Amino acid sequence: MADSGEPTSNWAPLFDTGAHQVATVEPPGGSSGPIPIFAPPEQVPGVHAFLKRWVLGLVLAGVWLVAGVAxxxxxxxxxxxxxxxxxxxxxxxxxxxxxxxxxxLAMVPGKPLITALSIALMSAPLAATAGAGLLYGSYVYGWFGQ
Structure with missing residues (x-):
């Protein structure tokens, strides 16, 4: 074979992007060196970044009930x-x-109730299938009159 002039060895990418500049502040005692300054997290008073379990359960139960009937x-x-x-x-x-x-709805940032609603909506077809199965089973086992 003729030499094409291209290297045939494996090429590994370099992940070294160089030094990053970090804002620092000198400590009052000056003994331990500079301390990096971090931006405080953005928080709105009165709004929690989490959802209580019982609220998640209520949201799921409400959406699943409607989906089961559907x-x-x-x-x-x-x-x-x-x-x-x-x-x-x-x-x-x-x-x-x-x-x-x-x-x-899952793309809405910072709203845990909307995130719970998105989880409930994505699992609503499962609840609808369970409702349909319950109705079909009630006909098969004669729980309701035909």
């Missing part, structure tokens, strides 16, 4: 209709709306 309604509509195109299309739209709304 799943039951979609399941009933699917079984009752002769043409399945409408119910299947609505289920597809429901899945897309839940997913996109959950992802859009």
């Amino acid at each position: 799943g039951m309604a979609l399941c009933e509509w699917w079984f009752a209709s002769l043409d399945k195109t409408g119910p299947v299309f609505v289920v597809l739209v429901y899945l897309v709306v839940c997913s996109v709304a959950g992802m859009l």
